[in-house]
Amino acid sequence: MSHRHWILPVLALGLLLTSCKKEPPPAPEPEPVEQGPTGPDPDSLAAERARLDSIRAAEEARRRALEGARATLEEMVFFEFDQSRITPEAEAVLRRKVDVLRASPTVELRLAGHADERGSTEYNLALGSRRAESVRRFLAGFGLEADRFTTVSYGEEQPLVRRSDEEAWAQNRRVEFVITAGANEINPPRMSP
Amino acid sequence: MKRRTRRVRRRVVLRVMGAVALLTLWSFSGSSGQEVEERFPGVRLGLLYEGAFQPVLAIKPFSSRFGGEAAANQVEAIIARDLRYSDRFEIVDSLPASLVGEGVDYALWDQIGADWLVVGQVEGMGEEYRLILELHDVVYGELKGEARIPVPDPSSEEFRMAVHLASDALVFWITGEPGMAASRIAFSQRGADGAQELYLVDSDGETLRRITRHRGLLLSPSWSPDAARIAYSAMRGDSWRIYELNLETGAERVLPAVRSGDHYTPAYHPNGREIAFNVSGGGRSGLFTYNWMEECCLAQLAGGRSDDLSPTYSPDGRWLAFNSNRLGVATPQIYVMPSGGGEAELISPYVYGSGGHYNAPDWAPFGNRVAFHGRIRRGRYQILVAEIEDRGKRVVQLTSEGNNEDPSWAPDGRHLVFVGERSYGYGLFVVDAGSGRIRTLLSNVIARVPEWSPALGSPDAATLRGAQF
DSSP: OOTTHHHHHHHHHHHHHHHHHHHOOOOOOOOOOOOOOOSSSSSHHHHHHHHHHHHHHHHHHHHHHHHHHHHHHOOOOOOOTTOOOOOOOHHHHHHHHHHHHOOOTTTTEEEEEOSSSSOOOHHHHHHHHHHHHHHHHHHHHHTGGGGGEEEEEEETSSSSSSSSHHHHHHHHHHHEEEEOGGGGOOOOOOOOO | OHHHHHHHHHHHHHHHHHHHHHHHHHHHHHHHHGSSSSSOOOOESSSSSOOOOOOOOEOOOOEETTTTHHHHHHHHHHHHHHHHHTTOOOOOOEGGGGOOOOOOOHHHHHTTOEEEEEEEEEEEETTTTEEEEEEEETTTTTEEEEEEEEEEOSTTTTTHHHHHHHHHHHHHHSSSSSSSOOOOEEEEETTSOEEEEEEEEEETTTOOOOOOOOBBEEEEEOOTSSSEEEEEEEEESSEEEEEEEEEETEEEOOOOSSSSEEEEEEEEEESSEEEEEEEEEEEEEEEEEEEEEEEEEEEEEEEEOOOOEEEETTTTEEEEEEEOTTTTTTTOEEEEETTTTOEEEEOSSOOOTOOOEEEEEEEEESEEEEEEEEEETOOOOOEEEEEEEESEEEEEEESSSSEEEEEEEOOOOOOEEEEEEEEEEEEEEEEEEETTOOEEESSOEEEEEEEOOSSSSSSTTSEEEEOOO
């Protein structure tokens, strides 16, 4: 497989050399544009505009769906104090991810577990690790291949909110998702009929 | 005869003060139940050595000759502060030079109330200096210890540590126990770029410096027994690995990954060859040991579904204390097991339903004491010490203000450094388990996992003589 690495540059070099030798190709003649004596037909013009609008709308819808799918993949999940159990709220988020992951088989994720500042620094590393692992198991439980997910723990070292109150702690007890492969091949979930 | 009586009196006073302090503590623990928000079950708020009698130690203003004036004041100031920080004496210093003449007049020092007298002279010796240090027993009127200690120029990096060695020699002559002035504390701190790096600071809070450039996360430093290397866990790329920094050469090596997952919390065996550490990942977590000197002999000691981490060896290497949540995910406890693996015994003050949460064990350099931090339910974190005895254990609580975490023993076996949170901010603090005194080591730093070094020099191995222990 490794010979591919040099074939492409050699081909490109060849093309460059041949194109240098040759005369530049003549500019193509402009296509004659057929136009009626009264100018464009307003009806067909409106139809064309509608067609383009619908394409644009479809593209926009697809773009939004893709953005939504990416946001779904990257949405964090949160945990209770000193727990790595998946909460019902987290389960709803993870189920949406499962749909996107099924439609996007090349996408791989890094699951980064975090803890709030309470508890020991070292214990929180293990806790973050357990949270990430808990998410991986949940996703694998839906038949997704477990090796699409790598896990890592940041312990309490990278809080989302730098404050010391219940609200901040709740935000900091989380798993974050980083797309590590297939970022250009995300598909929105297939709608069930 | 008078002197002997004085010596006997010293002992009697010690006993009486001990008894009084003990009674005070008992009555205190009996009546203060309502004031403390959450009590650790079966834990006494107090000290490890009740009613420690503090002898009076006087420091005669240091003299100098042959150009020693340039260093004498600094040497004296460092020694006086070290002796205060030792928390073993009542210090009398800053005496007017007119009060003290040539030689040592025991009657005069006896009148001042001194039990011990430190006499120092600093001599210039070309580029360097020499400290001639004497310790006098005022009660018996005799020279107790004498040493000639080479001291580099005050501008040298080695200057302060050389003087700290002199302070430890004095502590050793008086008590027969090691001091901790000649030691350093390693800890992790976040820099302006957001990365955590390893820092060192001397035992007196001076000479703070950064010693790594990882640009990632870095935690859990552990000193090798010869203090020449520090192991730690760091995340540079996608996972945590264990590194070892050679402090003499600056060379760094990484522990081979023993299995997939994050490698955390290294701790050296007292033999300096093996290390114990945790690997977490894939839903499994375990404690492993590896001979890093011969690069062999990986062994798994404990582990499974629960997290077994933060190992710490007993000084004889036969036991290992560690943190585990095997009783339940939200109730991590401290255990002790044979260092080759085996049945683990609970040593934190767990009582079913008490909601106790205990972490970060550190075994003292001598004696069967394990320090850790703990809290009850949503209370605050406090530093606790379990004394493991033949028949069970005794747990003492050393702190009561603010939050206090991640204790680590000094080489003198009586001081502990820890991360403290106070109303005015975070810092590193030092508590003396003998007197309960707490001092600030570094303030306004968000430091993590401090680890106190072994003694960086041996007081009796220097050019010391006269020590009768």
